[in-house]
């Protein structure tokens with residue numbers, strides 16, 4: 001998807017905020033190189049023996065949701081992408097403390113990682129509370145664009161699922177419009193509670209609990225047809 005001579009527009013804010021605590025900084029030096037996915041093209045299902053499927057979390061923030069999903073599904077290879085260094089450091093702490101062997105972390109732009117994955121190599125993808133970019137002139141920075149939907153449709157295997165969540169009403173509408181325009185994607189909601197109530201397997205992060213948006217959290221579950 002991405003053309004190296006025209007990198008996609010930056011969709012994230014800061015790369016680093018407060019200083020990283022010494023223990024987490026040490027994990028950046030030791031654990032991160034050990035669980036970074038390989039350079040170049042690779043199939044995520046080959047990163048762990050007996051991994052029937054691979055999931056991707058885009059913009060995992062502090063990694064709480066990613067770590068919880070990995071702990072709940074030890075047989076699934078969970079790939080995460082996040083350029084924010086403090087977030088990566090925090091996620092490494094969760095991986096270390098919980099002894100998770102099924103997490104791989106790309107400390108950079110998810111689009112760069114996605115371009116290296118083969119078609120239909122993911123069973124699930126999560127985009128949870130992405131940076132809202134609410135101002136009109138900034139909307140082109142939103143992670144969710146027609147191109148991203150096409151890339152997710154390429155990567156998620158038929159029957160696989162994509163979950164998007166946001167508490168910004170305009171971003172929810174924007175996302176729904178783009179997914180529904182894809183012939184390869186079906187919105188699974190049948191009743192209002194399917195998008196108004198957090199799915200049973202959702203794990204709320206501290207960021208989500210801050211409720212920084214302009215509406216209650218909305219959860220959109222899609223299926224690759």
Ligand SMILES: C[S@@+](CC[C@H](N)C(=O)[O-])C[C@H]1O[C@@H](n2cnc3c(N)ncnc32)[C@H](O)[C@@H]1O
Pocket residue numbers: 011012013058059060061062081082083084087108109110111127128129130131132143205206207208
């Ligand atoms: C508002 S935070 C939410 C974090 C987390 N998903 C949660 O719910 O707590 C959005 C995150 O997406 C990350 N992000 C933005 N653009 C990204 C991209 N292109 N690839 C990967 N992560 C990205 C940001 O760095 C930020 O940490």
